[in-house]
Amino acid sequence: MFNNEMAFKKIINDPYQVVDEMVEGIVLAHSDLLKFANNNKRAVVRKDAPIKDKVGVLIGGGSGHEPAFLGYVGKGLADGAAIGNVFASPSPDPIVDATKAINGGKGVVYMYGNYAGDIMNFDMAAEMCQMEDIPVKTVLVTDDIASAPLDKKSERRGVAGDFYVFKIAGAAADMGMELDDVCRLAEKANDMTISMGVALGPCSLPHTLEPSFVLEDNEMEIGLGIHGEAGVRKGPLQSADEITTELMDKILNEMDGSKKVSVLVNGLGSTPLMELYIMYRKTYEILNKNQIEIHSSFVGEYVTSLEMNGASITLMKLDEELQPLLERETLCSMFRV
Amino acid sequence: MKKELNTNEFIQIILSICDNVEKEKDYLSELDRATGDGDHGVTMSIGWNAVKEKITTLDDNLTFDKICMQIASSFLSAVGASAGPLYATALMRGGAKLKDLFVINSSHISDFFEAAANGIQDRGKANLGDKTMLDVWLPTAEKIKETSNNTEDIIEILEKGSHAANESMLSTKEMLSKKGRSSKLGERSRGHIDPGAASSALIFRTFHEAIQNL
Numbered sequence: 001m002f003n004n005e006m007a008f009k010k011i012i013n014d015p016y017q018v019v020d021e022m023v024e025g026i027v028l029a030h031s032d033l034l035k036f037a038n039n040n041k042r043a044v045v046r047k048d049a050p051i052k053d054k055v056g057v058l059i060g061g062g063s064g065h066e067p068a069f070l071g072y073v074g075k076g077l078a079d080g081a082a083i084g085n086v087f088a089s090p091s092p093d094p095i096v097d098a099t100k101a102i103n104g105g106k107g108v109v110y111m112y113g114n115y116a117g118d119i120m121n122f123d124m125a126a127e128m129c130q131m132e133d134i135p136v137k138t139v140l141v142t143d144d145i146a147s148a149p150l151d152k153k154s155e156r157r158g159v160a161g162d163f164y165v166f167k168i169a170g171a172a173a174d175m176g177m178e179l180d181d182v183c184r185l186a187e188k189a190n191d192m193t194i195s196m197g198v199a200l201g202p203c204s205l206p207h208t209l210e211p212s213f214v215l216e217d218n219e220m221e222i223g224l225g226i227h228g229e230a231g232v233r234k235g236p237l238q239s240a241d242e243i244t245t246e247l248m249d250k251i252l253n254e255m256d257g258s259k260k261v262s263v264l265v266n267g268l269g270s271t272p273l274m275e276l277y278i279m280y281r282k283t284y285e286i287l288n289k290n291q292i293e294i295h296s297s298f299v300g301e302y303v304t305s306l307e308m309n310g311a312s313i314t315l316m317k318l319d320e321e322l323q324p325l326l327e328r329e330t331l332c333s334m335f336r337v
Numbered sequence: 338m339k340k341e342l343n344t345n346e347f348i349q350i351i352l353s354i355c356d357n358v359e360k361e362k363d364y365l366s367e368l369d370r371a372t373g374d375g376d377h378g379v380t381m382s383i384g385w386n387a388v389k390e391k392i393t394t395l396d397d398n399l400t401f402d403k404i405c406m407q408i409a410s411s412f413l414s415a416v417g418a419s420a421g422p423l424y425a426t427a428l429m430r431g432g433a434k435l436k437d438l439f440v441i442n443s444s445h446i447s448d449f450f451e452a453a454a455n456g457i458q459d460r461g462k463a464n465l466g467d468k469t470m471l472d473v474w475l476p477t478a479e480k481i482k483e484t485s486n487n488t489e490d491i492i493e494i495l496e497k498g499s500h501a502a503n504e505s506m507l508s509t510k511e512m513l514s515k516k517g518r519s520s521k522l523g524e525r526s527r528g529h530i531d532p533g534a535a536s537s538a539l540i541f542r543t544f545h546e547a548i549q550n551l
Contacts, residue, residue, distance in 0.1 A: 087376050117420075
């Protein structure tokens with residue numbers, strides 16, 4: 001486990017080049033699926049973009065959350081991703097370049113986690129694109145229970161729930177829906193998606209190699225953000241079943257009688273799959289006991305935080321409208337649905 | 338007593354800001370680790386290094402507004418983040434008050450900082466007391482305006498501004514964060530200086546020091 005005395009070690013060249021070098025690697029590795037927009041190394045789009053008469057889905061955010069966000073670019077999911085520095089919003093430039101590259105004539109929806117920096121940069125880019133007559137709408141992801149109470153859902157930050165919200169919007173756009181309908185479904189998916197996480201150890205920025213927060217050897221932090229922002233409660237490290245029960249208690253409080261869900265147990269970067277599946281086992285048991293049907297399960301790394309040690313549980317409540325969109329086939333570089 | 342500032346002198350000041358940000362980047366990141374994601378020093382360093390690179394390639398005959406626009410767009414492109422749109426908007430709005438000018442005086446400087454502070458407020462939608470960089474910019478711009486009503490000496494104006502910036506930066510320590518990532522901390526955000534307020538105060542301090550040394 002990481003602590004203050006132990007240095008962070010990373011396989012990198014120059015810390016100020018990590019993002020460019022990573023993106024180059026990704027596009028080289030997946031050249032059958034991805035390309036740069038306007039030769040901008042921070043704007044990656046589907047190889048076959050733009051798709052005529054399809055709403056463009058543009059996602060984005062800081063680096064360090066891989067496979068989010070460029071790993072989600074592909075058929076049935078996002079058409080493009082704008083990529084920022086580590087944990088920092090992309091600037092308007094790559095957002096504008098990607099927007100133009102994926103606009104198939106039906107407009108573009110911007111989707112990203114609810115963070116002040118992302119909102120400012122994406123809004124500036126949206127204004128620039130609208131001046132060039134590309135209709136742009138925005139849907140923010142706000143799934144993290146720990147960051148604000150339910151009556152202030154719009155203030156919550158976006159974490160692993162990105163996966164479900166992007167998936168639903170991507171499927172809706174893939175089916176040929178109009179911009180307003182894609183946005184309505186994305187907003188509905190966001191309303192139906194709730195997450196809660198736990199951290200056992202910090203990550204570090206490549207530039208500073210300093211721990212993003214400090215936990216004692218036997219401590220954990222409930223409700224920590226995906227950039228190392230402090231959580232809601234620090235306490236002694238508990239067993240997998242106890243942690244899962246605490247996270248699920250909070251999540252089940254917001255179920256409003258829903259009887260069918262999809263489950264995502266997400267690793268934050270350095271937590272082994274072994275531990276994620278141990279958490280999944282308990283999640284399954286709890287849902288069963290509460291007579292909630294599990295429609296589908298995703299266990300692995302979907303939204304990470306560099307080498308942070310920890311995990312989150314996300315549920316998306318399903319109804320007849322969302323279920324077929326979740327089931328629709330997806331082909332992107334880093335995972336399949 | 339210094340009554341005027343020309344574009345070459347302004348560029349010298351900007352270069353001093355670039356150097357001081359580089360020197361203070363670890364301190365700024367450390368402040369940010371307490372309440373945010375720990376990258377403010379990194380972001381500022383990336384941004385002002387991009388500015389430094391840009392400035393060396395600028396034409397000699399640019400007016401203040403054009404210089405501000407160039408600095409703003411290179412900073413914004415390099416960093417994104419929150420700092421990008423906020424500082425870039427400040428420079429663009431401030432620069433717009435200095436249209437077609439090669440030389441500026443005390444009242445231009447007052448207009449520049451007032452427009453810059455308002456730009457930050459418009460872009461970030463924060464209010465006074467939310468524990469953000471605005472808590473430095475609004476009172477400092479106000480102090481600069483007040484001082485420029487009494488003197489034409491831009492060194493004295495920036496000296497007062499720099500002091501006001503330092504005091505308001507320190508005042509963010511006891512504030513409760515209501516904006517940005519740190520706002521999710523609630524009471525735990527108290528006791529820490531806001532990193533954006535700290536980088537803003539650093540800029541005002543450098544502005545004053547550099548203008549003295551011209």
